[in-house]
Amino acid sequence: MGKKLLTIMLALVVVLAGCVKTKSDVSGEKDSGDTKGSGGSGKVTIELLGTSAGEDDMNIVRDQLIKNGFDVKLNIQPDYGSFKAQRDAGNFDIALSSWTTVTGNPDYAVRSLFKSDGDNSDINDSEVDALIEKASTETPDEYKETYKQLEQRIVGEKAYIAPLYISFKAQGVNKDVLNPDTVRLAKSRAIAWETIDFNDASKRDTDALITQQAIGSLTSLDPIKGNDGSINTLNTNMYVRLVNLTDDDQVVSDGSLSYNYAIGDGNSDYYFLLRDDINFAAVADGKAVDTGERVGADDVVFSLNRAKNKDAVPDHRTYSLHESIKDVEIVTDIAELQDAKQSGVEGSVLEALELGLETDITELVGEKTAADSNAGKYQVIKVTTNEPFPQVLNYLAHQSAGIVSKKQVGSINTYDVAAFDVNKDIPYGDQRTVTEGATYKNHLYASGPYILVQKNDYQADFAKNPAYRADSEFEPKISNVTVRFIEDSDSALSALRNGEIHLFNGVPETKYELVENDDKLVLQKNDSNAVTYLLFNAVDREVAKNENLRKAVLYSINQDEFRNFYHGNKKKAYSTVSPLVETGNELIADPAKVKEYIAE
Known part of the structure; x- marks a missing residue:
């Protein structure tokens, strides 16, 4: 699932009249009982959104909430367009959601979802922000404790989400x-x-x-304009990247635009030795054709600079994945590679980049048409991060870091980003x-x-x-x-x-x-790195804004019931980090706590 952003929150509001409720109908503006109670029952009503594919999960959640004293409305929506209209209207308290860390690193599992400026986040918590940033600069041995604290803040302390399970x-x-x-x-x-x-x-x-x-x-x-199940696989196969992930999440150059990569001492400089045997393809008369234009360093610089720039395109959906990048440049001085030391091991960056080459590096060139690996003439890209951040390599393996043609994209995207008109302007990739x-x-x-x-x-x-x-x-x-x-x-x-x-x-x-x-x-x-959880609507609904009620929902969740339903083919989760870092955190259903939080 990539890995793919996958946040699926789909809803069809089930009403007796058979029509979709407006925001005022379900937010309590017409009947405060939708938020504070239900027709005088004294129970808190929870509106649960989900897709028809997730109806089994919705039924389990509904039964667990009812057993713990809630009234529950199920909202099932068959397509994304209808869901989005409902979501934009704020017509939900909790939504059945999922996230797959398609980059294989824990920073991706939290940055977009929980950071205050994350492109999929409704959370504004400075402590969460600080823990995410701290963990991003640490090695795996160091960040285990930081991610444990982060999980405890997101789930146990604040109940921003309620985890259900990890999928295979x-x-x-x-x-x-x-x-x-x-x-x-x-x-x-x-x-x-x-x-x-x-x-x-x-x-x-x-x-x-x-x-x-x-x-x-x-x-x-x-x-850079999508990070969801509609395009993750398609764009992964359409655009080459500087590095790739193996099937068990190791970063490699195999099948990428680079022969080799090297991490400079200090973990802020990352070097990539580019291949010269890939051209861009185009479509003519319904067939794929060779454009004759080589994929080169200028395209890499252009692609990564726009990837990290929030204002590069309207509706940029992946910029937060690349905000760690400070500079992207073409290296033309071979002495820089000779002088730069590798991180954590003996030897120069030059030695690392030459590993396994048929012809050693004799010259670095700025123009892609001048590159000739058989003659020892290569192109090298250096990516520099704002802080030491080894996880940047995982982001460079993500489909949003795919290399596009500087010439072609520049010729298509001639519109003014600030004045972009979706009805008139046709952007690249539409x-x-x-x-x-x-x-x-x-x-x-x-x-x-x-x-x-x-x-x-x-x-x-x-x-x-x-x-x-x-x-x-x-x-x-x-x-x-x-x-x-x-x-x-x-x-x-x-x-x-x-x-x-x-x-x-x-x-x-x-x-x-x-x-x-x-x-x-x-x-x-x-x-897999796929985690299914309940996401609270902390923007539009008082139920979800109330920390005690969020915790009451959280401690109503019994993950063993999901595992039993799926014949053991699910694993327990605590957060979206769970498949990646063994933190030891565990959610245990507690009806006594539910009563306590509802009473409060």
């Missing part, structure tokens, strides 16, 4: 069509398509790999430009292994970048990929079993046996 990650593969050994299932990062291959290699150019995702309305194909019909005018430049050719309401079609790592192990095996939009997980599983799709990433825990018992399928399973 599972996908079903049609082993009659695909070679399962070529299909990766990483703990954090989105699935990589370039390694996947058919059992019959002769079908690589004639047949498409068919996979699926739930969301068909794409936030943006500009990697899904309208790839949607079949009158709006189609594909302007994408992809630096990764695939490029989106076109989409409609039912699917998106991708083609192999012909200039991505040609003749190497990372050249994409299958030429075409189709992503079907199937929102319902049961429908997706049915499509997999019927052979309509070859790969279903996200098999529900309650359906594992169906996959395992199907002769033509194989179930791949791994730990």
Whole structure:
């Protein structure tokens, strides 16, 4: 899930008249009983939002809250657009939410969600801010205690969230069509398509790999403008990054734009030796073509500078992931690499960057067209952070750090950001430009292994970048990929079993046996960084603003009941940090505390 921001809070307000309530209807402006009680019952009414896919979880939460003295309204919404209208109106007390740390580092698990200026945060707590910043500068041995304190503040002391469980990650593969050994299932990062291959290699150019995702309305194909389930996998496969994550969350150069990377002494300078064998792809006449433009250092500088600049684009959704970056520059003096020492080990940065190269570095060049690794001429990028921050490498592996074309994006984004008009201005990556019909005018430049050719309401079609790592192990095996939009997980599983799709990433825990018992399928399973929790509406609802009532909800939650329902295929959680750092914190349901907090 990447890893992907995944915060899903969907709601359909269930009312007797069958219509959607307005904000005044449910906020208490028409009936204060919605907040303080329910029709004279004396009980506190909680309005719980969730998606239809999460109805089982909602029912468990509802039963636990009712048992502890609450009245509960369930609000189930079938699509994101309707949810967003409800959420913007503030029509909820608590929402069924989830978060997957797709970068594999604990800072990502908290910064966006809980920091006062986080792009997904409604929390304003200076103590939380200070603990997040402190942990970000520490090594894993040091930050364990800091994250423990942070968790205790977020959950035990303030009850900003109520954790439910950690999920496993599972996908079903049609082993009659695909070679399962070529299909990766990483703990954090989105699935990589370039390694996947058919059992019959002769079908690589004639047949498409068919996979699926739930969301068909794409936030943006500009990697910095989205961080959700609609684009995480798509942008991960469309844009190359300086580094990647292994399936167990180790930062590596494999399959990235760099041959090697090195951390300078002091943990503030990060060096990357760039490859010279990747060109941008474009779409012409419905096919992927080589633009002839190399992906180089100027594109990296441009991409990371806009990634860290909140005002680079309207509705920038990932800037908080890259705010640790102070400078991005091209290094042209080889003496700097010779003089710079590596962090924590003997040797220079130059030695680290040359490790395993066929030709050593003899010259550093500023222009990407002058780079020639066979002749020892390379480009080097240095990223400098505001404070020592080794976790910056995990953020550079995230899809939002994907490298875009400086020339192409600059030629498209000619609008005034401050005066941006969504009805008139068409920004780079707007899904309208790839949607079949009158709006189609594909302007994408992809630096990764695939490029989106076109989409409609039912699917998106991708083609192999012909200039991505040609003749190497990372050249994409299958030429075409189709992503079907199937929102319902049961429908997706049915499509997999019927052979309509070859790969279903996200098999529900309650359906594992169906996959395992199907002769033509194989179930791949791994730990994940996905945490499901209840998020309080601390902005618009008095119930959620009241710390005692939040704690009453918190201590109503019995995580064992979720684990039993899912046949043991869930783990206990305390916060979004739980899958990444063993803090020892644990939530234990306590009805006595619930009564105490409600009384207060």
